[in-house]
Amino acid sequence: GFAGNTIPIVAGSALLALRALEEDTKANGKITITRGDNPWVDKIYTLMDKVDEFIPTPERDTDKSFLMAIEDVFSITGRGTVATGRVERGSVKVGETIELVGLGNTRTTTVTGLEMFQKTLDESVAGDNVGVLLRGVQKTDIERGMVIAKPGTITPHTKFESQVYVLKKEEGGRHTPFFCGYQPQFYVRTT
Incomplete structure (x- = not known):
């Protein structure tokens, strides 16, 4: 190659x-x-x-509504809770209303700050790795695996149907069989 x-x-x-x-x-x-x-x-x-x-400049998906998977969560003394991740699509500005979706009830809050590589931003766009300061949200209210989105653009799901190919041992996959009652974990939009 x-x-x-x-x-x-x-x-x-x-x-x-x-x-x-x-x-x-x-x-x-x-x-x-x-x-x-x-x-x-x-x-x-x-x-x-x-x-x-x-090396071509990557296309940034800025035309769609804002979506960011939460990779980590921090509590900053005197400021509040910061969720970090890569903006998958769209853009978000300080002062905009967003939704925290997944792992329970959807919650609406406001972006009170944006930071990327220790620089304060007014706006973050698709492709940015950013920290989003959230108003009135406790660190225990959110966790990795949830997403931040423009209100009303996505809905959470607790069940889905899929086809899964499990790698063979020779392909770097499982060495042991699945047993009755096995509950696999799927990680979506996480790094």
Whole structure:
């Protein structure tokens, strides 16, 4: 599966590029190196050009209603409860009303804050890994496996019908048989 004849290889040294930038900063008080000034820095520019050229920008599903699976929950002293996860589709803004769906009754609340990589946001869109600060929600009220959604767009289900293929031992699957009364666990929208 490796297309060695078409994938570009860029030889360079990040260490030597970094040293050149550090020396430039010491000499000038800031970075003044631009393309063409240093061969090692130029290699980094070339590498990033090739990354931009050969790796497509992922499509973000922003046209649909907001949906985010909850991966973890934190309680922040003085602020409240934060649910984290990756926004699967749509967008959400601070001040918007959302629903907490799954594992019990659906609950409506308001987004009072959004944070991604220690930066406060006004809006989060599909593809973002974000922390959502929720008004009036206790940490014990929500857990991994629930979802946050635009009100009225999804409904929870406690039963479903499916076909399941169980991997054989040779395929990296089960080594023992299923016994009567076996209750499998399914994890959906979790990482």
